[in-house]
Amino acid sequence: MGSRDFEENPLRGFVIPIGGAEERLNDPVILARFVEICGNEKARIAIIPTASQLDETGPNYEKVFKDLGAGEAISLPINTREEAQQESYLETLKSCNGIFITGGNQLRLSTILGGTPIAQAIRRLNAAGVHLAGTSAGAAIIPEHMIAGGSKGALPTQQGVTFAPGLGLLNKVIIDQHFSQRNRLGRLLSAVSYNPFASGLGICEDTAAFIGPNNELEVIGNGSITVIDPSGLEHSSMAEAERGDSLTLLGIKMHILSEGASYNIETREAKPKPN
């Protein structure tokens, strides 16, 4: 497969945030589905292990994807902004039909990849039909507005979340991961209440949102995704609150989605698993 012809495929690729700690060995349904979407033996997957500081992260995923039947899986060990300009990496990236961003520290992703040709290529390739999955930090970086950190707990607070600019593949959602495992509802509520234009997706470990080109999100995996839809927000005290104050937020809609359930990130309609 050569570099992609953007004209050939006007639909964007799947965007697949994963909540971290996805199964890689025994029946890895999420990674297997990703390989399948990329075409199994026709899959050519670029792995971006930049968030991780472990040298083996990239090679490990190469093996996992090949074991799952992917035609090729190539890790691009980008660890500096200089490496993110490297022509050979860019060429490899452009020759792939799937991109996988590993976990680690999402601020490494934004500081090393932000504003580089690699980041630009990822956006363009996905718009042209290349599928992209990211786990943990690799999921957080997907939207326009990335959660960089925040407080633990069930309640929103005035300084409950910090943002950084993300890759910008989606702009109608804000993504949090390790969601129930790390007790992150409060920071997701904080995030969406700063500006209620986006839906919040709180993704549990070993759980993924397969968001198709039609903006329909389907849940795959063992956990659930908590969707916070603030579009009906009737009142928020966020603007007047001071640090440490309890907040008032009225009219939030919440869906909890488990495997097979779906949510349209454009129309905000949720559906159960079809019978």
Added chain:
Amino acid sequence: MGSRDFEENPLRGFVIPIGGAEERLNDPVILARFVEICGNEKARIAIIPTASQLDETGPNYEKVFKDLGAGEAISLPINTREEAQQESYLETLKSCNGIFITGGNQLRLSTILGGTPIAQAIRRLNAAGVHLAGTSAGAAIIPEHMIAGGSKGALPTQQGVTFAPGLGLLNKVIIDQHFSQRNRLGRLLSAVSYNPFASGLGICEDTAAFIGPNNELEVIGNGSITVIDPSGLEHSSMAEAERGDSLTLLGIKMHILSEGASYNIETREAKPKPN
């Protein structure tokens, strides 16, 4: 004040669940407001310390209420079902215009008071205008359906909550306490999704819901109350789920209320603190 004339006051008294750990010494706004509602120097408050196994709990609250200006505060040290039949306690209870149920173990409350003349008198007195506040276990016991226990965490599960019959002062709400402090959203979601007829109130520590005879709940205190309104529930997988399964719940409405905000437990309308 003699025993109450039920005909004289057709409005029920305030019902005031408190999330536990309410301030008792420095500016105890919740307990002070309770004393005020009971008429300050005209207040005659019966304290039911049955949930607690500490002998000093009752006398401690006697002192707190008197320090706050209550005319009288009398602890009724009911520790057995036999004592819950004792005529002198019943007479004292009937002579009061306020009842306070302390924290401890809510199963002590339901097993010791359930079905006794004391429990019946509490219901009748409140219906006739006597105000009732309860903290922690004393809050849990207030509604028809009491949360007796459950799992920690942000997500509902199939066996995520256990119920026991409560005092039955309110039947349109289910109450959980120490809410954010003990990470109890999941069990409250489990509780309301078993049967979505009731609103769930998740009350933080040092926070109270002052529910007036008009069914309007006002928040007082330092924390917040998370209201789960399941009346618009579009789908629940609870009935088919097996133990350990992730659930799907679609169309839950959530309000987070801090001091001054209100919620009508009948109409389910939430309002911000008035300007």
